[in-house]
Amino acid sequence: MPTISPLSRPSQLSESVSNTIEQWICDGSMAPGVKLPTEKALSTQFGVSRAVVREAISRLKAEGYVHSRQGAGAFVMARPGLESFRLAGRGEAASDDVTADIFELRYIVETAAAALAARRRTRDDLAVMREALVTMGARLACRGDGTQADDDFHIAIAAATGNPMIQRFARFMGNQFYASRVPTWNEEGHAEGRAQDAQDEHQAIFDAIAAGDPMAAHAAARNHLVQAAHRLGMKTDHWDKEIR
């Protein structure tokens, strides 16, 4: 078992404990399948109560790092931490590089989704997309906030693939960039035409999907995401050459 470093008063005791144990697991100090020290042992070694240890282990269970059996103990899972996918560490803001990496993943999925949507969309799917588009148009007219409708539109495209996993992934990715849509839809965004540009790009995606043209939908989604990256001040030079 790894050595225990004394805890320097954190905001949450259980957070520190779970982070420490998570570190043990990630750096290989505790291999998959091995049994964690007992709650009593951990509580004495960390110098905290058993309730704190239990909350820490509760978090690790939720994250898919360990599982516990009553009477037996807690054990490191076979492939720890791979039950769920999370982009950024909890709370801390992502750097520009990380944001660009996340955006590229979003780019891959959403362009593919647009192409699939062009093939599989139903009339109901188109109606949902059109509604989001109309709402964005209204927000555009009154120079209001269209971030929610923007988000809805992208999710509607993913939903039109008929694949709920793609939809859930788009919803997940959209959440990561929710704040980033603000500069498009705030007053400055309206004044400088960013909101109008985004709306035009959305319209092009919709038209291609409605027309059932996967290639055009892919290209329109590609263009929109490249422009959106530009609006966020991201460099996409390498994309222009590299991503077909």
Added chain:
Amino acid sequence: MPTISPLSRPSQLSESVSNTIEQWICDGSMAPGVKLPTEKALSTQFGVSRAVVREAISRLKAEGYVHSRQGAGAFVMARPGLESFRLAGRGEAASDDVTADIFELRYIVETAAAALAARRRTRDDLAVMREALVTMGARLACRGDGTQADDDFHIAIAAATGNPMIQRFARFMGNQFYASRVPTWNEEGHAEGRAQDAQDEHQAIFDAIAAGDPMAAHAAARNHLVQAAHRLGMKTDHWDKEIR
């Protein structure tokens, strides 16, 4: 606040409590921003102790559904549950349809990753991929288990994109299909040539990436994943026509 249904003895009390509250949040009974009942109130209403309620809330915090402030209370987060992305519900086996949906998402990302890898791979990247390939070849020769090397190869491709997010996503997706690789590498898989087929497909992907040919890498990855789907008994008829 929603009504409370009495709990029928589950294996884990805290699990039931957190699932119930999660349901409240997902179905809109508790909107984002609203304050949860106090721990004391929840404990009396559910008929459990505060410790159980605290563990339940601890899990909801870990999942990104709620956040709590000492002295104030626990509140539903703005976009609950979107901190992390998880494919299947915890534990229960996925249906065939769900598996196909997940596989399509994997298909999208991994084919794109192969194309990107062909453009951006370094010599080190190629070395890692080659090592996994060699290991698989050795397993093939002794009719052993190559699932781990198989997983490593796919992750190495994702790593060669230079985008850690894509790598992490590939690792995450690989975990979902880890068990599904068994029929390729068990005795029957060796006997019926499935392992050899997979190896040949892997080699084609590697050659294309090593040659720096994105189109060929994309096509090779596409072929491998379609064949892998067939080995799993999945139908990909619609893919053959729909996914270019």
Added chain:
DNA sequence: TTATATTTGTCCGTATGTATA
């Protein structure tokens, strides 16, 4: 198979720091 010790799951009571009216 039985008995016993270990470990997690659950409950209670209490004290403390924080937020809010």
Added chain:
DNA sequence: CTATACATACGGACAAATATA
């Protein structure tokens, strides 16, 4: 500023499941 409400943390205790002799 005071008082109340609340989450956080502590300690002890028992029950239930498990492992072991």
